[in-house]
Amino acid sequence: MKKILFAVAISVLCSCNFETRKISSEEVLEQESRTLNWKEVDEYPAFEDCQNFTNLSEAKNCFARQVSTTIYSHLASQQPVVTKSIDDTLFIYLEIDKTGKPQVESIEVDTTVTNQLPDIKNWIRQSIDSLPKIYPASKRGIPVSTVFKMPVVVKAE
Template structure:
């Protein structure tokens, strides 16, 4: 009887080790897959209605950027400011497009020269651009994700 009990008990210990090693192997596989993912790139860029899902990735990006610049121009085209001195500068705007496709302004670069000439420039740009339309969000590994973009506004009063 002693031998039979010992063999059964040993079998239980071996079985427990078998389950732990499967869990560890799965965890290791997940960690390896996560390390292989390029987190700085998306599988599909955010898409406006004018952009097609079946476009190649570089074409999607170009379509997104072109449409975004068109939206920016429309939002800012009727802005008029009086300045005392000529301005020739570029202001960078950081956008966030969240996993639901909502576009929000994260930051408007503060340039002392611009703010000296146009005090409310940043707040006015932010107000106008926060009303941009929504887009289909970016996709990474089949999941909608948030992405950040930086686009320039060129100011030239000459």
Template sequence: MKQFPFFIILLFISSCQYFEKQIPSEKELLQKELKSINWKEVDEFPSVVDCEKVNDKKLRQQCFFEVMAQLIQEKLDIDTLSILYPELDTIEVKVTIFPNSSMKFEPQFSKDSVAYDTIKIDSILQARLVDFPKVNPAIKRGVPVKTQLILPIIIKAKEEKK
């Protein structure tokens, strides 16, 4: 029994290492959290009112792409792109959706597109691609974020319309 207090003191001294844990700094925690975030994906894709009722994430994304492509295509159908450039059947349009719900459209041309007047096509796109319905921006961790997507838009020839 006389050795019991000595044993308790020895146990207390040796167990102090279990209580002295280093607390990581704020910067270390921030860096660890930033590395764990997948910056290539968003929690919720941009959406339009027509797609809000879809609950499945993949189906909502597909709905958004289809609605946007259809809206862009409708706005370009009334123009002369198919007459000016009959060999041009598809234009890839980079759509940027900003956190404030504004949008920017940029045509994407391949390296061998010297046959097209890219400035003229860009000006036609900028003139036609206005007055879109409200688009809700993408959400990442509860915060609206900027997203970019490329939509292939099929240019319909005028003789196909009847």
């Protein structure tokens, strides 16, 4: 009698109940989408010179530096003439689409700057159009569009 009771007790203690259910690909995608941070990218947009940076912040700085250099050199080549001194900052909202094409979404500029430099928005758009080839940002290896808010300091005397 004791042998049977012992065998029954072991089978009751060792029995496990695993509940499984099949998850559809849509559910997996939905769960994955909730955990991903869509406001950050794995790789920033890059110019040819910036592609060797593996650190995300270095790559971002290289990209921003090259865009800034292009904008400032284009603005300087216009040789603007002003009647009053200007010391202001304007903001460019620059989109790099998933094919790497740059486009100015908008430009926030004070009226004191546009009164002195009425063509400044056109000059900025022309400078963005003159950027070299851009490799788009990516998230999980997939090219994605990104938007940057870039300050441009305008000083003229």
